[in-house]
Amino acid sequence: MKNFLDWLINLIKSENIDLLLITGDIFNTVNPDIQSQELYYNFLNDVVKTNCKNVVITSGNHDSAAFLDASASLLKNFNVHVIGRVRKPEDEVIILYNEQNLPELIICAVPFLHDSDIRTGIDENDFKSRQKALIDGIYQHYNEVYEQALKIRENFKNNIPIIATGHLFITGGHVVEGDGVRELYVGDLVQVQNDLFPDFLSYTALGHLHSRQNAGRENICYSGSPVEINFSESVRVIKKSVNIFELSPGNLKPDIKFIDIPNYRDFLKIRGTFDEVVEAVQNLKCQISTWLEIILTERTEQDAQKILNTCIKDRPLIEIVSIQLEKSEKIISNSSFNGATLLDDFSPIKIFELCLDENNITNSTQREIYTDLYKEILNEIKTEHLNIYD
Numbered sequence: 001m002k003n004f005l006d007w008l009i010n011l012i013k014s015e016n017i018d019l020l021l022i023t024g025d026i027f028n029t030v031n032p033d034i035q036s037q038e039l040y041y042n043f044l045n046d047v048v049k050t051n052c053k054n055v056v057i058t059s060g061n062h063d064s065a066a067f068l069d070a071s072a073s074l075l076k077n078f079n080v081h082v083i084g085r086v087r088k089p090e091d092e093v094i095i096l097y098n099e100q101n102l103p104e105l106i107i108c109a110v111p112f113l114h115d116s117d118i119r120t121g122i123d124e125n126d127f128k129s130r131q132k133a134l135i136d137g138i139y140q141h142y143n144e145v146y147e148q149a150l151k152i153r154e155n156f157k158n159n160i161p162i163i164a165t166g167h168l169f170i171t172g173g174h175v176v177e178g179d180g181v182r183e184l185y186v187g188d189l190v191q192v193q194n195d196l197f198p199d200f201l202s203y204t205a206l207g208h209l210h211s212r213q214n215a216g217r218e219n220i221c222y223s224g225s226p227v228e229i230n231f232s233e234s235v236r237v238i239k240k241s242v243n244i245f246e247l248s249p250g251n252l253k254p255d256i257k258f259i260d261i262p263n264y265r266d267f268l269k270i271r272g273t274f275d276e277v278v279e280a281v282q283n284l285k286c287q288i289s290t291w292l293e294i295i296l297t298e299r300t301e302q303d304a305q306k307i308l309n310t311c312i313k314d315r316p317l318i319e320i321v322s323i324q325l326e327k328s329e330k331i332i333s334n335s336s337f338n339g340a341t342l343l344d345d346f347s348p349i350k351i352f353e354l355c356l357d358e359n360n361i362t363n364s365t366q367r368e369i370y371t372d373l374y375k376e377i378l379n380e381i382k383t384e385h386l387n388i389y390d
């Protein structure tokens, strides 16, 4: 991550970037460790010393909105605008001014919207109508923010570009299996259409999905995660990038380009019998730091960790971070990727389904009833104790 952040600082300088948008997730947990916090603040400290005049940070579903907001007033002094928790619509509109102190850009800086923040109505008895209320709430919130932004633009009597941010799942978005994109809302039925971002927006910066992509229109962009979040069976399948959008004065249509992020570390999955894995590790050619996840397709009587460690003894670029038996039965896990990630691989719904299997509940109607009830409970917990499993 540090390599990426240093690279980004250099890119900001070389491309003369005026504004940096980071649309969550900033951290992958509500309690970021000290090292992660240090990276965050050091990075911001580096950015504000460059030509980049403004930074806008909006939260994602993994972030603690309260944690991000805690330093918001301080960071504001450096033109780092942080929006963790949802705010009143007018407080999510940020106006940026040029050197002559004339307004040049309006940003609808909308963070991740928790269901309890925005759900409308109180008579939603069943799960499906709650889901609908949630989607309605998302649209309503965005529309209120747009209304404020348009009013401001009208007052300026100038056709200033308006852009938006969001942390959500747009229907049709591309997800890579096992890439850790968690359910945003209970049951994950909540996906919104790209009409949430109307045509008057010059650009929309989205977070949440890990692969870079456009959401139906060229100017609605997910930049994707800057580094790999998961192991894959071949080296860097999907390119990682940042998006640069450029608005020339008087033009509401931006030029958009992807800039590929250099690869600083490969995350490689090696799968096979013990002998096959040993052979693959021995023949592995790597140019950069490579983290391996070993999946054994059958049990072995041998001391897998010891033998594999011997294979990589003189190969400082390679690190084995976990050895697992197929079907997620973890045999050994290294401290860099501790065992806690195993539970993280499953959504609460998935665990509940496993529980139904375990109890031989096979009748599909019965399963549906139990699952809906379980979702109700999850929703209740989530509403009362925000962030309990975000």
Ligand SMILES: [Mn+2]
Pocket: 024, 025, 060, 061, 062, 167, 182, 207, 208, 209
């Ligand atoms: Mn997310």
